[in-house]
Amino acid sequence: MFYSFTPMDPSAFVIIEINQDMFSTYRWNDKSREWELYEITPSDTCDMYGVCGPYGNCSLSHSPLCQCLPGFIPKSTRQWAKNNWSQGCVRNISLSCNNPQVNVEDVFLKFTGLKVPDTTNTLLYENIDLELCRTMCLNNCSCTAYTNSDISGRGSGCVMWFGDLIDIKHFDTSSGQDLYIRIAREVIGK
Structure with a gap:
């Protein structure tokens, strides 16, 4: 480094x-x-890498700082209660693509105003639109999230995440990006 x-x-x-x-x-x-x-x-606790663990969202305006994303629960409620969020969150309902007996597609929840997760396990497609990005992600069970690769959110381009989403921060201002996170349809009741 x-x-x-x-x-x-x-x-x-x-x-x-x-x-x-x-x-x-x-x-x-x-x-x-x-x-x-x-x-x-880092200038604040939420800028420390992975402070909320996988699928945890760090926000300075919440108490505690870390919240599990909708559709997720703390991996260890005991550690979470002690403000040790490093183990993060796990899905409370499995994705339907991981269960061949379920004949319902997963969905994506849109989160706005985020610092997107660590991009170690991502793929970038510079010339596809967001709808094709969504379709490609939905058709790959390992894909956990996607967003527009143009940080302004206007141009073409697609980033897809594979595996756990780590190091998410919510901005309390109008800055940040949109992120579409894969969840089980049952989470939103559709």
Whole structure:
């Protein structure tokens, strides 16, 4: 891993301290003759990677910070009650594509204003629209979510997630992306 930047003031002296939880940027103040903290990353608890575990949604405006997405319950209610959300959430109703006896298609719930999950296990298709993206995801039982690859939500493009969705954050402002998460149809009662 590496980090680089170019200070706007080339005469500035800057130190960056990196550890397993955060990195801090300090700049030298000639007047006080001290290093001053300039910035800390992550800036809040929800910016810490995977704080809510799989299928957990982190929101600074909720108490507790972590909530299971609709259709999911805490994997360990005991740990969840202790505000240890690292094990995350699990489905409370299995997907129908995992059960050949069920003759009902899964559905996608639209979530808005999110920092999308970790993209380690994703596929990107730059030239397909969102409807084709939905169809392709629905036809692949391993596909757990999809979104428009254009972060403005306007252009073509598709990102599909496979496996657990980790590191979701809900923004309380108008920023963030839409994410369509696969759930069992029974969750929404259709």
